[in-house]
Amino acid sequence: LENNIEFLNGKISKKDNILEIGSGCGDLLSYLQKQGYHAVGTDVSESGIAIAKRFFPAIKITKMSGDRLQFPNRSFDVVLSFDVLEHIPDTGKHLREVFRVLKRKGVYIFQTPNKITNRLAEFLWVTFTGKSRWPKELHCSLQTYPGLKRALSQNGFDFRFYKINPVTKHTLTRVRGGLGTVGAFAFRMFPWELLPMHLQTNFYVVARKKS
Numbered sequence: 001l002e003n004n005i006e007f008l009n010g011k012i013s014k015k016d017n018i019l020e021i022g023s024g025c026g027d028l029l030s031y032l033q034k035q036g037y038h039a040v041g042t043d044v045s046e047s048g049i050a051i052a053k054r055f056f057p058a059i060k061i062t063k064m065s066g067d068r069l070q071f072p073n074r075s076f077d078v079v080l081s082f083d084v085l086e087h088i089p090d091t092g093k094h095l096r097e098v099f100r101v102l103k104r105k106g107v108y109i110f111q112t113p114n115k116i117t118n119r120l121a122e123f124l125w126v127t128f129t130g131k132s133r134w135p136k137e138l139h140c141s142l143q144t145y146p147g148l149k150r151a152l153s154q155n156g157f158d159f160r161f162y163k164i165n166p167v168t169k170h171t172l173t174r175v176r177g178g179l180g181t182v183g184a185f186a187f188r189m190f191p192w193e194l195l196p197m198h199l200q201t202n203f204y205v206v207a208r209k210k211s
Helices: 002-008 029-035 045-057 090-099 115-129 145-154 170-191
Strands: 017-021 038-043 061-064 076-082 104-115 156-162 204-207
Touching: 002 029, 002 104, 017 145, 029 038, 038 045, 045 061, 061 170, 076 090, 090 104, 090 145, 145 156, 145 204
Parallel strands: 017 038, 017 076, 038 061, 076 104
Antiparallel strands: 104 204, 156 204
């Protein structure tokens, strides 16, 4: 959440009509609403939506798949998703749906894990802890840098990738839990900004709908 809020800074306006796909438990959606943004959300998980509505009763969130959006064409200025694209089996279908519901020159702002670094992190996690972090089928559409660029271009978007430091209180807690204090220290001190884009831990992207 820390990184996502940082990434959105200066990229959205309170005049925008915003859709968040994969709102989960509603943290970001609630934050946006409290800051005065007009935003609605979707998620595929009924239990997640129930939790979101319990903690944040004022948010607007509906059960809906990210590749079958039940909104009219050109409904939104901005579509958001964070840690969502990798869970949707048909990336192209998802991007076409986002394109469809975006207004002219609308933007899709999203984050998704890097397939290369994700698989490396999973290997290290299993090696040191003996346990997998998550089932492989959960991340059915992990992307590489060239693959994601190609998918965006083929589905009607101009785009820009951004580097965001992955070190937050949350990630440090997770790393410390699996790899110990030394692992967390190494993670915090590593010069992530020096890595080329294709080796970043996550891809942060602003994709603009072509005219």
